[in-house]
Amino acid sequence: MALKLVRRRGSKIWYVSGTIRGNRYFESTRTGSREHAEAYCVRREREILDAEFFGATIFAEAVLVYLEKGGDGSYLAPLIDRFGPLKLVEITPAMVSEFARERYGHLRPATVKRQLYTPLNAILRAAHRAQLGPLIRFEPPRVKREPVAWADDRWLERFFAAAHFRAAAIVLFMTLTGARVSEACRLAPDDVDLARGEAILRKTKSGRARRVPLAPVLVETLHRALAECARPIAGETRVFGYSTRYSVNQAIERVCRRAGLPYYSSHKAGRHAFAARLLAQGQSLKLVQDAGGWASIRMVSEVYGHLEQQAIDDAVRQAARSLPALPGALRDKG
Structure with missing residues (x-):
């Protein structure tokens, strides 16, 4: 009944x-x-x-499923401490909001979203796909989108001139493939096919492997990186020899200080610059989404849509230059 x-x-x-x-x-x-x-x-x-x-599944079990499927382990410790023994159906919006205030109340909304709501919802989605829990989603705080900043080609040219090879190589890889820094750090020799001019990013944010084409300059760079930079980290050989995004960003910051450059993080020098460069060349948001492996075109539009509009505006103004100015007599008539 x-x-x-x-x-x-x-x-x-x-x-x-x-x-x-x-x-x-x-x-x-x-x-x-x-x-x-x-x-x-x-x-x-x-x-x-x-x-x-779904009553029997607890949050800690859902975390194991999420990690087994390639989920990112960052920021999980506080979530496990707070929700670990609870059944999924026992976690309520009020409980999550209270935890957000207690544990993350001193942080900006964007940070709260990144460290709490994004991993929490990703874990719950993984549990639902594994038929361990209902489809639950907790609404994150609204984050005001700031104009995106990125490293332009002039900055990159000066950076490459001042950087040692290993730092230059991983930044070049990110800015020409749109790879996230964690994906670049995890790149293994077996993921690179220099003969075909492509690489596979196996552990991505979306959980799906992504193939990226390699420009000739990247083929040459990876050939040298495999010989000079590759080393084992945590039992796996990494092409660029970096263990985490923190070590990459520290290397970028050192180069910027030495060269007198404004500091751009790995994301701004890599993924942001990748998208901005394609849009500046007149490519569409859809192409940028496909090339960079974004989950949805809405996400691309929210972050980079103003760049596409700027390119459209510039093209319209450029097209007008082919027309002659109005004769003075016509301008004087009402």
Whole structure:
């Protein structure tokens, strides 16, 4: 028997009443609106069924599934400490919001989103795909999009002139392939096919491997990097010999100080510069999405859409230059 709406005699408040899987339910919806009460009834019935079906899975088990599928282990420790022993269906929006205030209240919304909501929702998606839990998503704080900054080709030219080969090689790889710094750090010799001019990024943010074409200058650079930079880290050989994004960014910062350059992080010198360069060449947001492996064109549009519009505006102004100026006589007439 499904839940249905009922009213007590003399009361304007709606109640849900019914039996699901042998359990009797009678609860107040706390509203006199029929429309709101119906929405509550549907949601509550789904919650009950989800709890019956998925009730045994705890958050710590979902984390293991997420990591097994190639998920990023960054920022997980506080989440495991807080939610580890809880069943997935026991984690509520109010609980997450309280944890956000207690643990991350001193941080900017963008940081809270990155360190709490993004990994939390990724873990819950992984559990749902493995049929271990319902599809749950917690709404992150709104983040105001700031104009994106990136390293232009002039900056990159000066950086390469001042950098040692290993730092220059990984930055060149990121800026010409759109690889994230973590993906570049994990690149292994077996992932590189110099003869075909391509590489495979196996552990990506989306969890799906991505093939990237290699420009001739990258083929030459990787040939040298494989000979001079590759070394084992944590039991795996890494082409560029960097263990984490922190070591890459520290190397970039040292070069910038030495060369008197403004500091651009690996993301701004790599992935941002990659997208900005393609858009400056007149490519579409869709092409940028496909080339860089972004999950959705909406994400690309939010971050880089203003660059595409700038390229369109410049093209319109350039096209107008082929027309002659109006004769003075025509300009004088109303």
